[in-house]
Amino acid sequence: MRGISDAYAASKDAVIAEWVHSTGIPPERILLIGDTNHDQEIATRLGARFVHFAGGHQHLPAPTTSVDALEELLSLI
Structure with missing residues (x-):
């Protein structure tokens, strides 16, 4: 798991891209x-x-693949 506490910080791009x-x-x-x-x-x-986790900070418009629970991911892989 990678990330930062500020969802809009510019360094979030760099952290994920580096990983x-x-x-x-x-x-x-x-x-x-x-x-x-x-x-x-x-x-x-x-x-x-x-995959968008719908239980988080934002609701994304369709057709984004979304899950409400992490268990739902099993059906996507």
Whole structure:
């Protein structure tokens, strides 16, 4: 798990991008889970898949894939 306490901090991009690149895994094989539109924007920029956690800070418009409980993720992988 990676992140920062301020959902809008500019360094959030850098923290996630650094982790993605350090894994050596192609970004399209990585699933990022977040609760803000900023999280979704980061995933899109990196080329990663994204699932919105609906129990978090923001409600995102459809067609964003959303889950209300982390158990729902099992049906997506």
